[in-house]
Amino acid sequence: MATNDLIQKKIQDLAALIHEHNYRYYVLNDPIISDQEFDLLLKELITLEKQYPEFILPDSPTQRVGSDITKKFPTIEHEVQMLSLDNTYSIQEVVEFDERVQKGLEGNKYEYTCELKIDGLAISLVYENGNLLYAATRGDGKIGEVVTNNVKTIKTIPLRLQGDVIPSFVEVRGEVYISKTNFEKINEERIKQGEEIYANPRNFASGSLKLQDPREVARRKLDFFPYFVRLKEDEKKLTISTQYEGFTWLKKWGFKVNPHVQLCTSLNEVQTYLQEWETKRFTLDYETDGVVVKINSYAQQNILGNTSKFPRWAFAYKYAAQKAETVLESISFQVGRTGVITPVANLKPVLLAGTTVKRATLHNAQEIKRLDLRIGDSVLVEKGGEIIPKIVQVNLSKRPTNAQPFEFISHCPECNTALQISQTRIHYYCPNTYHCRPQIIGRVIHFVRRNAMDIQAIGEEKVAQFYDAGLIRNPADLYKITEDDLLKLDRFGKKLAENVLNGIQKSKTQPFERVLFALGIRYVGETVAVKLAYHFKSIDALFSATIEQISQIHEIGEKIAQAVVEASKDPYYIQLVAALKQAGLQFSIDENKTTQKITSNKLEGLTLLATGKMKHFTREGIEKAIRDNGGKVATSVTKKLSYLIVGDEPGESKIKKANELNIKMISEQEFLDMIKD
Ligand code: IVH
Numbered sequence: 001m002a003t004n005d006l007i008q009k010k011i012q013d014l015a016a017l018i019h020e021h022n023y024r025y026y027v028l029n030d031p032i033i034s035d036q037e038f039d040l041l042l043k044e045l046i047t048l049e050k051q052y053p054e055f056i057l058p059d060s061p062t063q064r065v066g067s068d069i070t071k072k073f074p075t076i077e078h079e080v081q082m083l084s085l086d087n088t089y090s091i092q093e094v095v096e097f098d099e100r101v102q103k104g105l106e107g108n109k110y111e112y113t114c115e116l117k118i119d120g121l122a123i124s125l126v127y128e129n130g131n132l133l134y135a136a137t138r139g140d141g142k143i144g145e146v147v148t149n150n151v152k153t154i155k156t157i158p159l160r161l162q163g164d165v166i167p168s169f170v171e172v173r174g175e176v177y178i179s180k181t182n183f184e185k186i187n188e189e190r191i192k193q194g195e196e197i198y199a200n201p202r203n204f205a206s207g208s209l210k211l212q213d214p215r216e217v218a219r220r221k222l223d224f225f226p227y228f229v230r231l232k233e234d235e236k237k238l239t240i241s242t243q244y245e246g247f248t249w250l251k252k253w254g255f256k257v258n259p260h261v262q263l264c265t266s267l268n269e270v271q272t273y274l275q276e277w278e279t280k281r282f283t284l285d286y287e288t289d290g291v292v293v294k295i296n297s298y299a300q301q302n303i304l305g306n307t308s309k310f311p312r313w314a315f316a317y318k319y320a321a322q323k324a325e326t327v328l329e330s331i332s333f334q335v336g337r338t339g340v341i342t343p344v345a346n347l348k349p350v351l352l353a354g355t356t357v358k359r360a361t362l363h364n365a366q367e368i369k370r371l372d373l374r375i376g377d378s379v380l381v382e383k384g385g386e387i388i389p390k391i392v393q394v395n396l397s398k399r400p401t402n403a404q405p406f407e408f409i410s411h412c413p414e415c416n417t418a419l420q421i422s423q424t425r426i427h428y429y430c431p432n433t434y435h436c437r438p439q440i441i442g443r444v445i446h447f448v449r450r451n452a453m454d455i456q457a458i459g460e461e462k463v464a465q466f467y468d469a470g471l472i473r474n475p476a477d478l479y480k481i482t483e484d485d486l487l488k489l490d491r492f493g494k495k496l497a498e499n500v501l502n503g504i505q506k507s508k509t510q511p512f513e514r515v516l517f518a519l520g521i522r523y524v525g526e527t528v529a530v531k532l533a534y535h536f537k538s539i540d541a542l543f544s545a546t547i548e549q550i551s552q553i554h555e556i557g558e559k560i561a562q563a564v565v566e567a568s569k570d571p572y573y574i575q576l577v578a579a580l581k582q583a584g585l586q587f588s589i590d591e592n593k594t595t596q597k598i599t600s601n602k603l604e605g606l607t608l609l610a611t612g613k614m615k616h617f618t619r620e621g622i623e624k625a626i627r628d629n630g631g632k633v634a635t636s637v638t639k640k641l642s643y644l645i646v647g648d649e650p651g652e653s654k655i656k657k658a659n660e661l662n663i664k665m666i667s668e669q670e671f672l673d674m675i676k677d
Contacts, residue, residue: 007048008055014045018061073145073210074627078124079635080230082138082173083306085292085316091271094293097315098267101295104304104312110295112264113243114273116281117290117316118225120177121205123151126635128651130166132159133619133635137209146633147209148620151176153218162254167235168651169636172250174226176205179285182221187388197361197388201287212527216451225258226250227292232636234653242296263296274317281319282354290318323382324357325395326350328375331362331406333413337442338522339429341409341419343368345379345391353383360389364426365408374403414438433572440474441467443520447475451526452518453510457496457503465489474572475518476579478504512538512586519576521567523560531556532564538588539577543568602675603631607640611654612647614668622671629675637663645671 018041021033033041042061049056056062088094101110122138135151136144151157154176161170178186178201186204187197198204208220229246231238240246244263251257260277264270274291281288295301295313304313327348334342343362350357360381362368371394373379378398383389411418412430414437419428430436444463448455455478458466466472471485481504486497510518516539517529524532535553536542542550542564550561567573581587608631610622617625622645623633634641637657644658644665658665666674 004052007052011045011048011052011055011060012057014041014048015057015060018042018045073147074624074633075139075143076134076136076146076633076635077143078136078139078141079171082122082124082141082144083309083311084141085314086310087290088315088317089320091274094270094274094315094317095267097293098270100312101304105300108300110297110300111242111244112267112270113294113296114262114264114270115227115292115294116258116260116277116284116288117292117318118175118177118258119200119202119287119289120175121202121209122173123147123176123209123224125151125157125172125174127161127167127170127172128619129168130161131619132157134623134633137206145210146623146627149214150209150211150217153214154222154224156224156256158254163252165238165252167231167237168653169232169235171228171230172226172255173228173230174224174255176209176222176224177201177286178204178208178220178222180287181285183287186220212530213451219450223286224256226255227258241298243294243298243301244296278319279354290316292316321382322353323380323392324350324352325378325380326357328373328377328379328391330375331368331373333409335412335414335430335436335438335442337439337446337520339431339433339436339439340422341412341428341430343408345373347379347381350381352381352389357381357383357389360391362391365421365428366426368406368408373406374399375406376400376403412436434473437467440472444472444475444478446520447478447518448507449518452514453507454514455503455507457500462500474576474579476576476583479508479580479583508584508586510586512589515580515585515587516542519567519573521573522563524564528556528560533589539581540587543577600628600675601630603629605630606642607632607634608643608645608671609634609637609641609654610645610647610671612650614645614647616668616672625671625675637661643671 018038021038021041045060046062049060049062088097124136124138124144126133126135132148132152134146134148135157136146138144152159180201183198183201183204190197198207204220205222208217208222211217226247229240229249231240238249240249244261247257247261262269262273264273270293277288277291293315295304301311301313304311306312328345329348330346331343332346334344336342343365345360345362347358347360362373371379371391373391373394376399378395379391380393380395381389382392408428409419412432415430415432415435417430417432417436420431421428430439433439441460441463444467445460447453448458448463450456458478463472466478466481466489469485469489471481472478481501483494483497483501486492486500487494511533513530513533516533517524517526531553532542532550536545545565545568547558547561547565550556550564551558577587603626608626610617610619610626614622626633637644637654639661641658641661641663644654644663645668646655646665647668655665657663
């Protein structure tokens, strides 16, 4: 063979070998070589490809690095559509609902359940033989996103059902939510960081379930209340015939059922429940915006049926947003890490929705103008789904005669620098990037955060202490701190100093995407940083890109692209990057450390389902392999199924059904052959 042919063959062989090892590592979870050996193979391929770029294979593992990093969640079709509820705001409408039920049930007796309507995010959990198979969001009601790993971090969701009677299949639906206490803590933290707050617990819960890192989800302490159970029609072990009975089973299986569910035998009892919880709901540590009323008997629910959108056997009674009038005493200003000034209304304390309200967000200068807010005004404060109240209106009839139009501050409340107005003319900001205390402290706090450089030994207090001692004026200064510097500070001993210095040193190994996020460029959050890092591979490439090139990336808009281009020309970021590079931080993707993923479209257009124990896969692993190769995962055997993958001790009913429907059954090995490179 000619030398060139030999080299081409070597490149092909190496690529195939690396694919194989990747597959064993990521899909089968069964590597047969060490990481070091793997790295050597990859390096060899990279070197050869550099010398002979004409032989680079289009699907070479080096080309695939990070290709799937947008990491969208796989989707799944709900076997039974997840409907939403018709909303009712008045008792009159409740009476009318009851009249329709009476008619529909032709004079037969019926009962209702009353459940608090928890303000969170609906989720569907599917258990097979007692094991949590997957968890999916509601999505559009028909197709949801599979977020199993994130949901598994919620401690009140059993991973395995408890008790003696475990159905072969059960779907449990319910609400993922966050407690008020935790939600408020998180928002306070965000205000301090100059970040936008979460408008309501629902946004927070849904944002959390879409995070890429389950460890971060775990930290968010989400919770869950179930409200729906569905068994298969051929379930032999048990029957459940009412909503209320469903709750007793949910309890037996280990779920935390909301203790305020009530069975009502008359419309009168329903009305009492609605009235009772109108104010009592504020004593709870989770947000409820109403009550869900359902017909108790499943048989009667079936008789009443559904419209295309809503069930005819249930409705949500929504409480109106709570409002209160109080006086605007003053407006104060907070300076965030990007220099943006956020006005905050200081109110005469007033009782609203169970808490004393003293402050309200005003968002920006425009909002003050829009409301024509004046100090001394009587204002209407509202608390809807949002936990932080907002001013909705000024009561002009009570305006003091001497009230003056509010003049937004012209100078920074912290460093007295003249403020500038943003291009969009919405925000004022302090341009004193280098010397404004809260900006610098905010940026360093952001830099050391757990999901950025993760320097856990340094918290807010220490950042302020370092700033006040003159040790830091930007994040790069952290890397110049010496033991002597620390030992001079209050409350610092040798041990603590060592701890801090070790943390700083260790952060140098954080990958590029984290460093990029840690820089604190406006709009470059965690996910955006990952996308940019993997697309451009280095800070130099990113900082020489144009707005067009950046906004070409999937889900990266012009606003983000513009912010990145601005940062690339901003002396602050240029100096910061240079100093951090000098300190030894990672400013490019280390090809050998990236998370590669085997993907193909070999299963495109096919729907597969696995039953029984597999040799090479866990239940989740095989589903992931199906999806990663372009296939769809089914939840049951239906006509639409292309293949049933049969492992050891398969589900009898599945095999029976597959035989009846003439579905092709394949072994695990046959499946492996299908997806093999
Ligand atoms: S029953 C067809 N029960 O409210 C039955 N929903 O507006 C549909 N929700 O998507 C849901 N608490 O996210 C039901 N006890 C409860 C609920 C509840 C909160 C949410 C759920 C649903 C939305 C409907």
